Amino acid sequence: MDKDKIDKKEHILDVAEKVFSELGFDGASTRTISGEAGVNMAMLNYYFGSKEGLFLAVFNRKIKSFQNILQNISSDDTTTSWNKMEQYIDLYVQRVVSNNCFQKMLYQELAMQRRGQLSDEIAGILMINVMELKKIIQDGIDKGEFNKDVDLDLVIATIYGTKNFIINAPQLTTTMLGYDIQDEKILEEVFKPRIEAYMKKLLRAYLVNEHDNTNK
Amino acid sequence: MDKDKIDKKEHILDVAEKVFSELGFDGASTRTISGEAGVNMAMLNYYFGSKEGLFLAVFNRKIKSFQNILQNISSDDTTTSWNKMEQYIDLYVQRVVSNNCFQKMLYQELAMQRRGQLSDEIAGILMINVMELKKIIQDGIDKGEFNKDVDLDLVIATIYGTKNFIINAPQLTTTMLGYDIQDEKILEEVFKPRIEAYMKKLLRAYLVNEHDNTNK
DNA sequence: CAAAATTAATCAATCGATTGATTATGTCAA
DNA sequence: TTGACATAATCAATCGATTGATTAATTTTG
Numbered sequence: 001m002d003k004d005k006i007d008k009k010e011h012i013l014d015v016a017e018k019v020f021s022e023l024g025f026d027g028a029s030t031r032t033i034s035g036e037a038g039v040n041m042a043m044l045n046y047y048f049g050s051k052e053g054l055f056l057a058v059f060n061r062k063i064k065s066f067q068n069i070l071q072n073i074s075s076d077d078t079t080t081s082w083n084k085m086e087q088y089i090d091l092y093v094q095r096v097v098s099n100n101c102f103q104k105m106l107y108q109e110l111a112m113q114r115r116g117q118l119s120d121e122i123a124g125i126l127m128i129n130v131m132e133l134k135k136i137i138q139d140g141i142d143k144g145e146f147n148k149d150v151d152l153d154l155v156i157a158t159i160y161g162t163k164n165f166i167i168n169a170p171q172l173t174t175t176m177l178g179y180d181i182q183d184e185k186i187l188e189e190v191f192k193p194r195i196e197a198y199m200k201k202l203l204r205a206y207l208v209n210e211h212d213n214t215n216k
Numbered sequence: 217m218d219k220d221k222i223d224k225k226e227h228i229l230d231v232a233e234k235v236f237s238e239l240g241f242d243g244a245s246t247r248t249i250s251g252e253a254g255v256n257m258a259m260l261n262y263y264f265g266s267k268e269g270l271f272l273a274v275f276n277r278k279i280k281s282f283q284n285i286l287q288n289i290s291s292d293d294t295t296t297s298w299n300k301m302e303q304y305i306d307l308y309v310q311r312v313v314s315n316n317c318f319q320k321m322l323y324q325e326l327a328m329q330r331r332g333q334l335s336d337e338i339a340g341i342l343m344i345n346v347m348e349l350k351k352i353i354q355d356g357i358d359k360g361e362f363n364k365d366v367d368l369d370l371v372i373a374t375i376y377g378t379k380n381f382i383i384n385a386p387q388l389t390t391t392m393l394g395y396d397i398q399d400e401k402i403l404e405e406v407f408k409p410r411i412e413a414y415m416k417k418l419l420r421a422y423l424v425n426e427h428d429n430t431n432k
Numbered sequence: 433c434a435a436a437a438t439t440a441a442t443c444a445a446t447c448g449a450t451t452g453a454t455t456a457t458g459t460c461a462a
Numbered sequence: 463t464t465g466a467c468a469t470a471a472t473c474a475a476t477c478g479a480t481t482g483a484t485t486a487a488t489t490t491t492g
Contacts, residue, residue, distance in 0.1 A: 008471095024328040026242050030448060040473055042450080051448065104327065111324050111384040112240065123387035130392060153392045154414045158378045160385075162370065165377030168327040171339035176346060176369045198370045205421040224437095246482060256439055258484075267482060436491070443484065449477080456471070462464085 009047055012037045017058045021101035024108050025055055055109075062102055063125055067132075074132045081140030082208055088133060089199045092163070097192050100167045100182075107164050130156060137207070146207045155206065159199065166195070225263055228253050233274045237317035241271060241325050241334075268334050278318060279341060282311055283348075290348050297356030298424055304349060305415045308379070313408050316383045316398075323380050346372060353423070362423045371422065375415070382411070 015037040019028040030051055034041040048054040073087045096103055106122060113119045133156055140146035166173045166181060173181050180186055231253035235244040246267055250257040264270040289303045312319055322338065329335045349372055356362035382389045386397050395402050 022328075027328055029446080031446085040471095041448090042474090043472070045449065046471075107385060108324065108327050110387065111320065111327070113387065119387060123385070123391070126388060127391060130388065134392075151410070151414045151417075153389075154378065154382075154411065155418075156392065157381045157389065158374055158418065161377035161379070161381030162374045163377070164384075165373045165380055168380075169323060169339075169376075171326065171329060171336060172342060172346060173369075173373060175339070175343060176350075176372065194367070195370065198367045201367075202371075202374065202418075202422050206418050242481095245480080247480085257482090258440090259438070261483060262437080434492090436489100438489070439487080441485085441487100444482100446481070447479080449479105451476075452474100454471100454473070456469100458469075459467080461466085 008039070012039060012044065012047065012054075013058055013061055016054055017062070017102060017105070020055060020058060021105040024105070025051075025112070030054075059106075059122065062099070067128060070129060070132050074136055081136060081143060081145045082204070084136045085140070085203060085207070086200055088136060089159075089196060089203070092159070093192055093196050093199070096163055096167065097187050100187065103164075104167050107168060130160075133159070140207065145209070147209050150207055155203070159203075162199070163195075166191075224255070228255060228260065228263065228270075229274055229277060232270055233278070233318060236271060236274060237321045240321055241267075246270075271334065272337060275322070275338065275341065278315070279345075282307075283344060286345060286348050290352055297352060297359060297361045298420070300352045301356070301419060301423070302416055304352060305375075305412060305419075308375075309408055309412050309415070312379050312383065313403050316403065319379075320383050323384060346376075349375070356423065361425065363425050366423055371419070375419070378415070379411075382407075 012033070016028075016033050019033050019036060022028070023032070030041055030044050033054070034044055044051070044054055048057050069091060070088070073084055073091065076084065106126075110119050110122050110126075134152060137146065137150070137152055137155060141148055141150060141152070170181050177191070179190060181191065228249075232244075232249050235249045235252060238244075239248070246257055246260050249270070250260055260267070260270055264273050285307055286304070289300055289307065292300065322342075326335055326338055326342075350368060353362065353366070353368055353371060357364055357366060357368070382397060390397050393407070395406060397403065397407065
């Protein structure tokens with residue numbers, strides 16, 4: 001059946017995403033991927049041309065869904081900048097929690113600018129989201145809702161960086177936090193509310209001008 | 217001469233540090249390292265037992281001095297917790313600025329937790345520093361200098377994570393910040409004071425109980 | 433001379449990729 | 463409908479290259 005063909009490719013992509021996430025591009029051998037997917041090695045080249053082609057296929061499949069929701073938040077004029085920040089944090093944490101394996105691979109590959117072409121492509125797409133977040137904060141500054149001497153770019157580095165550290169250095173964070181950060185159930189039920197509360201408190205303390213409460 | 221032996225090992229460590237930093241653990245082949253160091257391949261195993269042994273030798277040499285200074289800061293009873301935090305930030309930023317390539321490689325290696333033994337060993341050594349920083353903040357909480365509802369572990373994730381994001385995703389941060397984060401001169405003269413000021417302001421806003429100024 | 437240091441040569445293992453053969457599926461004329 | 467043919471899918475086997483590691487021989491040193 002035609003459905004079987006599609007399902008098989010999708011199955012390979014699923015497995016490849018998992019293996020790439022766990023071992024990185026170099027660490028994930030085509031033998032491991034094909035073996036784990038239960039297909040012949042040659043099928044990877046048959047379907048995707050090369051190992052890099054397979055990786056790009058995994059990447060492109062994932063990035064499609066991202067941008068719309070974020071832009072809806074950003075362009076909403078009926079609410080405060082801080083409320084947008086809270087919405088963004090919730091959205092972002094949710095996305096990370098349900099895609100943490102993929103996120104990890106993404107920034108692993110980004111850190112290795114050996115394959116310049118690939119990592120530049122990733123960076124370009126991520127920058128769209130960065131600029132959207134930047135706009136939210138800048139609006140808050142312009143409206144006087146946020147402190148005007150906020151270091152915009154470094155705040156963004158903190159938001160993404162805090163998340164990345166937690167999921168990209170699990171040996172450290174699991175020991176620090178006292179529970180397994182790679183356990184999906186724990187991630188959803190324990191970690192998610194905790195990181196949400198923390199990020200909001202941290203950013204509010206830094207961003208919001210508490211002495212000028214005209215906006216709330 | 218005996219001095220030659222030591223110098224030769226040190227020379228190998230110097231070269232290995234550079235090659236590991238640039239190419240990562242996998243990317244750096246023993247042939248490249250030995251070739252660049254001008255020694256026979258077998259000498260690496262002769263001196264360090266294995267490639268992993270060489271890597272750990274490089275890592276341990278790097279981290280020792282940092283741990284000594286850090287413990288001095290931590291165990292100083294003549295100053296406030298916030299002052300310790302500022303000292304830590306300055307020390308840490310300085311460390312990162314002058315070793316950003318190595319730091320980058322380190323967390324890359326940590327991110328792919330294959331080779332369980334090696335990355336666990338890395339994590340174990342890094343945890344010493346984490347615990348020291350944790351102690352500083354916990355002291356501040358116990359003394360009432362910091363807010364008691366601070367999320368200790370996530371603050372640490374923010375400190376390390378913000379730094380890691382900046383140096384591990386240079387394609388993003390270079391675009392965001394408007395200057396090349398991989399340029400050593402810029403790193404020292406422009407970025408260093410900026411990240412120091414930012415980290416202090418961010419952490420002060422979140423950590424310090426401003427309504428209780430008995431300590432300042 | 434004996435121990436340590438150093439070398440060239442080679443080891444088995446693994447890598448990504450490719451081959452030619454085989455099987456499954458689909459197409460179309462008779 | 464059926465038989466002939468064609469395309470797609472899948473397979474085992476193997477390619478040359480490279481990896482980290484090891485051996486055995488040689489040189490240097492004390």
